[in-house]
Amino acid sequence: MTAELHEELTDPNADQLDHGAASSRPLKSRISEPQPRGAKVHGNRPIDQSEAANRFIAATEHEAMHDARLWDLRQKRDKEMHGIEEWEELRDLASGIKEHTLSKLDYYLELFEKNATANGIKVHWAKDGAEHNAIVLDILRKKGVERLIKSKSMLTEECGFRHFMAENNVEVIETDLGERIQQLDDEAPSHVVVPAVHKLRTDVAGVFAKTIGSDPDNADAHYLTECQREATRPLILSAQAGMTGGNFVVAETGTFVVCTNEGNADLSANTPSLHIASIGIEKLIPGLDDLAVFVRLLSRSALGSPITQYTSHFRGPREGGEMHVVLVDNGRSERLGMEKFWRGLKCIRCGACMNTCPVFRRSGGLSYGATYAGPIGLIIDPTFNVHKYRNLPYSSTLNGSCTNVCPVKINIHEQIADWRKTLAGEGEISPVKKVMMKAAGEVLASPVVYRASLPLGRSALRHLPHFMLYNKLNTWGRKRDIPETPKQTFNEWYRKNRKQQAEGGKS
Amino acid sequence: MSGSREAILEAIRKNHIQGDRARPNVPLFDQAAPADLKELFQKSLERMGGKLLTPDAADPMAPVRQAIVKAGPVLSCVPEFEGDMKVTPQTKPTDIALVEYAVLRAAFGVAETGSLCFTEKQLLVNTTGFLPQHLIILLDPAQIVYNLHNAYQRPEWTQAHYAVFQSGPSATADIEGVLVHGAQGVRSLSVLFHPAS
Amino acid sequence: MKVGLFVPCYVDMFHPETGIATLELLERFGLSVEYPVDQTCCGQPMTNTGCEREAAKTEELFVRNFEKYDYIVTPSGSCTNQVRHNMTAIEESDAVKHVRSRTYELVEFLHDVLKVDAFPWAEFPHRVALHNNCNTLRNLRIASMTERREEPFSKPKALLKMVKGIEFADLTRPDECCGFGGTFSVFEEGVSAKMGQDKVTDQLKSGAEYVTSSDSSCMMHQEGCARRMGANLKYIHIAQILNGARA
Ligand code: SF4
Numbered sequence: 001m002t003a004e005l006h007e008e009l010t011d012p013n014a015d016q017l018d019h020g021a022a023s024s025r026p027l028k029s030r031i032s033e034p035q036p037r038g039a040k041v042h043g044n045r046p047i048d049q050s051e052a053a054n055r056f057i058a059a060t061e062h063e064a065m066h067d068a069r070l071w072d073l074r075q076k077r078d079k080e081m082h083g084i085e086e087w088e089e090l091r092d093l094a095s096g097i098k099e100h101t102l103s104k105l106d107y108y109l110e111l112f113e114k115n116a117t118a119n120g121i122k123v124h125w126a127k128d129g130a131e132h133n134a135i136v137l138d139i140l141r142k143k144g145v146e147r148l149i150k151s152k153s154m155l156t157e158e159c160g161f162r163h164f165m166a167e168n169n170v171e172v173i174e175t176d177l178g179e180r181i182q183q184l185d186d187e188a189p190s191h192v193v194v195p196a197v198h199k200l201r202t203d204v205a206g207v208f209a210k211t212i213g214s215d216p217d218n219a220d221a222h223y224l225t226e227c228q229r230e231a232t233r234p235l236i237l238s239a240q241a242g243m244t245g246g247n248f249v250v251a252e253t254g255t256f257v258v259c260t261n262e263g264n265a266d267l268s269a270n271t272p273s274l275h276i277a278s279i280g281i282e283k284l285i286p287g288l289d290d291l292a293v294f295v296r297l298l299s300r301s302a303l304g305s306p307i308t309q310y311t312s313h314f315r316g317p318r319e320g321g322e323m324h325v326v327l328v329d330n331g332r333s334e335r336l337g338m339e340k341f342w343r344g345l346k347c348i349r350c351g352a353c354m355n356t357c358p359v360f361r362r363s364g365g366l367s368y369g370a371t372y373a374g375p376i377g378l379i380i381d382p383t384f385n386v387h388k389y390r391n392l393p394y395s396s397t398l399n400g401s402c403t404n405v406c407p408v409k410i411n412i413h414e415q416i417a418d419w420r421k422t423l424a425g426e427g428e429i430s431p432v433k434k435v436m437m438k439a440a441g442e443v444l445a446s447p448v449v450y451r452a453s454l455p456l457g458r459s460a461l462r463h464l465p466h467f468m469l470y471n472k473l474n475t476w477g478r479k480r481d482i483p484e485t486p487k488q489t490f491n492e493w494y495r496k497n498r499k500q501q502a503e504g505g506k507s
Numbered sequence: 508m509s510g511s512r513e514a515i516l517e518a519i520r521k522n523h524i525q526g527d528r529a530r531p532n533v534p535l536f537d538q539a540a541p542a543d544l545k546e547l548f549q550k551s552l553e554r555m556g557g558k559l560l561t562p563d564a565a566d567p568m569a570p571v572r573q574a575i576v577k578a579g580p581v582l583s584c585v586p587e588f589e590g591d592m593k594v595t596p597q598t599k600p601t602d603i604a605l606v607e608y609a610v611l612r613a614a615f616g617v618a619e620t621g622s623l624c625f626t627e628k629q630l631l632v633n634t635t636g637f638l639p640q641h642l643i644i645l646l647d648p649a650q651i652v653y654n655l656h657n658a659y660q661r662p663e664w665t666q667a668h669y670a671v672f673q674s675g676p677s678a679t680a681d682i683e684g685v686l687v688h689g690a691q692g693v694r695s696l697s698v699l700f701h702p703a704s
Numbered sequence: 705m706k707v708g709l710f711v712p713c714y715v716d717m718f719h720p721e722t723g724i725a726t727l728e729l730l731e732r733f734g735l736s737v738e739y740p741v742d743q744t745c746c747g748q749p750m751t752n753t754g755c756e757r758e759a760a761k762t763e764e765l766f767v768r769n770f771e772k773y774d775y776i777v778t779p780s781g782s783c784t785n786q787v788r789h790n791m792t793a794i795e796e797s798d799a800v801k802h803v804r805s806r807t808y809e810l811v812e813f814l815h816d817v818l819k820v821d822a823f824p825w826a827e828f829p830h831r832v833a834l835h836n837n838c839n840t841l842r843n844l845r846i847a848s849m850t851e852r853r854e855e856p857f858s859k860p861k862a863l864l865k866m867v868k869g870i871e872f873a874d875l876t877r878p879d880e881c882c883g884f885g886g887t888f889s890v891f892e893e894g895v896s897a898k899m900g901q902d903k904v905t906d907q908l909k910s911g912a913e914y915v916t917s918s919d920s921s922c923m924m925h926q927e928g929c930a931r932r933m934g935a936n937l938k939y940i941h942i943a944q945i946l947n948g949a950r951a
Contacts, residue, residue: 019556019675020675020680021681022678023684023685029683049892053894053895057894088854092531100528100531103526103528106516119668125515127514127515177679177682178681181681221682228690229690232691261690263690267634270633270634270636270669271634288659288664292654292656292659293533296655306674307655307674309676309677310637310673310674314669315664315670327515329515336518358881359892362895397838397888398886399842400841400842404849404852413842417754420752420753421756424756433887433891437755438758440750441755441757444713444744444765445761445762446765447741447744479901480900480932483924485717485718486720486721489720490711491711494727495741502739
């Protein structure tokens with residue numbers, strides 16, 4: 001199989017072109033290293049994100065590539081931002097439009113339904129993932145579909161769609177390269193925009209060698225991409241149905257919009273005569289004026305490219321074709337009623353918060369053990385399963401970078417802090433944290449007890465104060481030196497050197 | 508099924524968000540638009556990985572012919588150019604997979620992003636936009652709008668069932684960020700400024 | 705103007721020199737400064753972990769200690785953020801409101817309230833990398849952030865520029881979090897340490913001799929990483945530089 005390459009790309013010294021999801025400078029892993037796998041999932045037990053993160057960090061080649069790649073996307077995003085004078089105004093508009101739409105969501109959903117139906121689209125409603133899967137299966141069965149091609153959709157991940165279809169003997173072919181890699185490796189996507197970003201080229205070569213028969217020793221990205229194009233095309237041409245997600249749904253025109261870089265949504269939608277789109281109910285926006293704001297922000301925020309290579313608008317079936325839209329709730333209407341957390345519904349899944357998150361970049365998306373990883377995951381995963389995902393809001397330093405890159409201005413880091421409060425309030429907090437904080441609260445409430453707890457003057461006991469060490473694991477000292485304790489505290493110095501004031505300052 | 512529809516709408520109404528959240532007015536942000544949009548369009552197109560062909564006043568279709576360098580069927584969807592193939596009422600969407608080059612006319616272009624808009628009217632069969640290996644596109648410079656706000660004022664959105672902005676060729680960088688053109692859609696995309704007759 | 709000095713627990717215990725420099729610096733401007741000796745903490749460890757109820761008594765104590773002052777000043781932006789934005793475990797009485805709105809991080813206090821325009825006593829002939837704590841940067845808005853399209857500004861830098869002989873070292877990721885994150889540094893130790901090591905590496909690459917910040921907590925974490933890595937970097941609180949420390 002020979003790779004047929006675009007001329008610019010055959011020259012290894014040429015500059016990287018600055019679009020698609022491309023990195024702005026060449027990154028290349030140096031050695032092959034076994035791929036660290038994601039979080040260990042044990043039924044409903046709380047996910048231990050830091051355990052998986054530590055394994056990712058230990059795979060130094062993977063961690064370094066992942067961090068550099070996503071940081072580069074963040075910098076490309078910054079560059080785009082500086083090119084657009086009205087950037088912050090666009091973010092305000094995007095946030096305002098989403099909040100407006102969510103405040104009248106029932107109205108806009110019905111408006112969309114009316115307009116889409118008038119144009120020949122069949123609109124379905126699913127309250128959860130199971131109903132979504134059943135609706136789609138029913139449509140496919142009626143048409144005798146055995147093979148379905150689909151483009152990337154986080155919603156179908158939420159619904160466990162692929163596994164359901166496999167059980168029901170429908171072959172599902174992912175057509176996005178990253179998603180296809182993940183499908184062939186039987187792994188979930190690790191990032192909402194770049195699903196295989198945690199893999200090195202050698203990992204991909206290994207997966208393709210096993211599944212589509214590529215040369216196991218050839219880890220060239222061009223070669224591997226060409227292999228999947230060649231392997232997938234016949235499947236695309238013979239599929240009887242195509243499936244896409246939807247990035248935006250325009251109520252006033254009955255249009256849904258799908259953004260891709262590969263053109264795989266267009267392929268999936270237009271090649272077979274049956275097109276099914278699965279769309280979350282929060283994707284609604286009122287009109288075309290509003291759409292412009294989001295199309296301008298999406299790819300710039302996600303990848304630092306001005307627009308995705310393909311922005312596709314579907315308003316009705318083509319001649320002789322059939323088009324279905326399945327509107328899926330799956331917990332969204334309930335989230336709307338959560339005073340502190342409904343704003344998460346504004347999310348347009350651009351992934352900018354993941355790219356900027358210092359914890360995500362060092363942990364890999366699979367460490368979160370949930371459909372949504374990174375900052376946005378921390379604030380929506382607990383709405384799906386509060387017990388299983390109760391530790392995730394702690395996988396953050398609350399640094400707030402996410403909030404400030406978010407194109408729809410979701411107060412992500414405040415919500416992470418609010419989740420901690422909510423979880424602790426509901427008793428969904430690990431016993432170690434609970435015991436430690438209870439003790440800390442008591443010690444710090446009393447100046448006398450507090451002073452007595454300090455490791456003063458006893459240089460042999462150079463450790464953190466007891467309230468930081470209540471758990472038996474002194475994790476501080478594993479990779480960091482512990483600060484030396486000086487001869488006297490500030491408090492002691494003050495009592496000695498500012499005697500008079502010390503008397504006056506007593507409460 | 509209709510039970511779920513009512514249940515979802517009911518839940519939304521019950522969980523109504525408090526406070527007045529008026530719909531914002533979206534400006535066009537086009538005060539800074541240059542009079543001649545061709546230059547900006549070209550810059551954006553090239554940024555997205557597309558190519559602009561140099562016009563030839565004496566022989567307007569010469570640049571198209573010269574751009575066809577690989578062997579294989581050429582499908583023309585425009586009256587200006589004679590290809591090897593035409594779309595007929597019998598053409599199936601999958602037939603387009605054989606095409607090496609397709610020659611199309613864009614409905615309009617967007618200078619901000621180098622995007623070309625196609626609807627079923629220009630594509631004839633929707634798959635002509637992405638199943639061929641390469642695209643050569645005629646664009647009337649009078650049909651270039653400044654930015655996406657202007658683009659969404661156009662009439663196409665309420666006339667067509669399918670409309671796509673194609674901005675450069677198909678691209679992926681899913682493996683270590685290395686850019687590769689032609690992941691699933693077209694491998695290259697060239698544009699010739701050519702007024703509509 | 706009566707100023708109450710809040711010296712956060714870390715500073716009290718591990719970096720008394722920072723507390724002393726803050727006190728002396730404020731006294732240089734002729735302010736009457738008092739340090740209520742019965743103070744402990746602002747409640748951040750508990751609030752940060754979500755344990756709001758457990759923070760209530762500590763917050764009460766804080767208010768009792770500081771309600772009598774016109775301003776409360778502290779050499780920590782992250783504690784200031786806690787008091788100003790997150791001290792919500794107790795009822796919002798007038799005293800609580802007063803304390804919350806009058807608590808200032810040292811740099812903001814010098815820059816915005818005292819509007820200091822010279823530190824004639826200060827000289828620091830070294831190459832310095834500046835670190836902004838994330839709360840201080842993004843919640844107190846002590847400087848512009850790279851995530852936003854805004855006019856660049858930096859209050860700590862504006863003050864440091866008045867120090868004779870100082871030279872600035874530029875980091876490649878100037879406002880990337882260093883991984884301290886309060887209790888994060890203990891609960892998520894692996895990621896925290898990796899972020900700290902990356903920060904130290906960036907500081908080393910910048911050619912800095914010193915790192916300075918208006919937050920001791922981040923620096924304690926960074927210094928811990930730097931020592932373990934054998935990195936030749938020194939950490940000094942901005943209060944010390946502004947108060948005239950030479951090294
Ligand atoms: S939360 Fe904001 S930044 Fe993160 S994916 Fe959603 S829209 Fe993008």
